[in-house]
Amino acid sequence: MTVVITAFERSPDGGKGLARDTRVRWALEEAGQTYEVRLVSFSAMKQPAHLRLHPFGQIPTYEEGDLTLFETGAIVLHLAQRHAGLLPSDANARARAISWMFAALNTVEPPILDLTIAKFQEGDKPWANERLPLVEDRIRHRLVQLSARLGDAAWLDGAFSAGDLMMVSVLLRLRPSGILDEFPGLFAYVARGEARPAYQRAFAAQWAINAAKPEAG
Amino acid sequence: MTVVITAFERSPDGGKGLARDTRVRWALEEAGQTYEVRLVSFSAMKQPAHLRLHPFGQIPTYEEGDLTLFETGAIVLHLAQRHAGLLPSDANARARAISWMFAALNTVEPPILDLTIAKFQEGDKPWANERLPLVEDRIRHRLVQLSARLGDAAWLDGAFSAGDLMMVSVLLRLRPSGILDEFPGLFAYVARGEARPAYQRAFAAQWAINAAKPEAG
Numbered sequence: 001m002t003v004v005i006t007a008f009e010r011s012p013d014g015g016k017g018l019a020r021d022t023r024v025r026w027a028l029e030e031a032g033q034t035y036e037v038r039l040v041s042f043s044a045m046k047q048p049a050h051l052r053l054h055p056f057g058q059i060p061t062y063e064e065g066d067l068t069l070f071e072t073g074a075i076v077l078h079l080a081q082r083h084a085g086l087l088p089s090d091a092n093a094r095a096r097a098i099s100w101m102f103a104a105l106n107t108v109e110p111p112i113l114d115l116t117i118a119k120f121q122e123g124d125k126p127w128a129n130e131r132l133p134l135v136e137d138r139i140r141h142r143l144v145q146l147s148a149r150l151g152d153a154a155w156l157d158g159a160f161s162a163g164d165l166m167m168v169s170v171l172l173r174l175r176p177s178g179i180l181d182e183f184p185g186l187f188a189y190v191a192r193g194e195a196r197p198a199y200q201r202a203f204a205a206q207w208a209i210n211a212a213k214p215e216a217g
Numbered sequence: 218m219t220v221v222i223t224a225f226e227r228s229p230d231g232g233k234g235l236a237r238d239t240r241v242r243w244a245l246e247e248a249g250q251t252y253e254v255r256l257v258s259f260s261a262m263k264q265p266a267h268l269r270l271h272p273f274g275q276i277p278t279y280e281e282g283d284l285t286l287f288e289t290g291a292i293v294l295h296l297a298q299r300h301a302g303l304l305p306s307d308a309n310a311r312a313r314a315i316s317w318m319f320a321a322l323n324t325v326e327p328p329i330l331d332l333t334i335a336k337f338q339e340g341d342k343p344w345a346n347e348r349l350p351l352v353e354d355r356i357r358h359r360l361v362q363l364s365a366r367l368g369d370a371a372w373l374d375g376a377f378s379a380g381d382l383m384m385v386s387v388l389l390r391l392r393p394s395g396i397l398d399e400f401p402g403l404f405a406y407v408a409r410g411e412a413r414p415a416y417q418r419a420f421a422a423q424w425a426i427n428a429a430k431p432e433a434g
Contacts (some may be wrong), residue, residue, distance in 0.1 A: 055366035056324050056359065067309045073319035078312050085232065094286045095295050102290035105323040107273050113327055114334075122351065127344030142273065149272035 002036060003077075006053070006061040007204055007206065008038040017107030018204045020072045021060040023169045025124065027076040027162065029198035031083035039209065073105050073166065080162040087161055100156050100163025108146065109170045112136040115177060139179055146185050154192060168193030219253060220245065221280045222292075223270070227255040232427030234420045237289045238277040239388045242422055244293040244379065246415035249302035256426065290322050290383065297379040298413065304378055317373050317380025323364065326387045328355040332394060356396055364400050371409060385410030 007021035053061040054070040062069040080086035222236035270278040271287040279286040297303035391397045
């Protein structure tokens, strides 16, 4: 059954791989699944045809026969539960890997999203400079804890899993800020994720679409 | 096998049911599972014994024999996958219900958490009053979309599911702000969730612990 995902016609990051379709592409590559991509413009994302697929008017979406999914976490979990390569087979280890997926999306990503908001939506506000250190410190608070848990391990809980895929993807958003450089263990963890052939293929695929296009305003 | 969850010794909300253990209690009640609760003080949550269970020093955690889980989303999903009552049996409907769990936690909750941060962590900052409407409008943006999708339906996708459990729980955090009152459809949706006997039992259980205690600073 053909899998079709959606991605930005022109990614706001100009192809740095930070748009969420890269996470889904990475999961598809880890699972060895082929897929097609339908590109969506910013204006089309807000139209009824796309809102039927994604109630919040975002990308990516996932279509496979009769099934339509939205939310990157749900799509990656769907793939991980149906194909080898993204979750351990032991039931307990599997549940723990899923804990890390939720931790990435609900505990680590929100303060990182706040940094994006502070820079791009509130960067011109009178409080922007004074508030920024507070936002960054909330990120550091989480990274200290994450770093302590990871320790010297290669991945968060045994072998590479969808939990690592999601955590690495979330941490990658921090690269432009320089905050990741303050945590050598996490910096190396992210580099391990990026070095995976499946990530490389996913990155290259989104780069091929975005590289030739100027960055969106 | 005995299930043990952790909860605040004294919830910051004084028993309003907004602490995340209520979500897990609700899922356990929907699934008809008994459980025990270990209360944890704010200082104990930051100690190694608790950090072994929860790397980010939060509640709730979930222990069942050899298995320890953290992250409310992962715990609720674990329960939903193992017991009837929280996910449809059809595979596609099940995947869609899980999409709503992730949507609640990664798309709808982050702007709502920002409101909590704006009020309780930045309420004394010079920008607090001027910035608040921006934070509230980011919530409204999501609620307009959510409200449009819900329409006149009782639940987000067919029968009540873990997706609704999580979305209602996330929206409940908005009640003190008054923003929920601006969306009658969502207000009624939340009320439907609260009216479920399983929610009532979960709420009562956390209330019994917190009601007699003064609110934490």
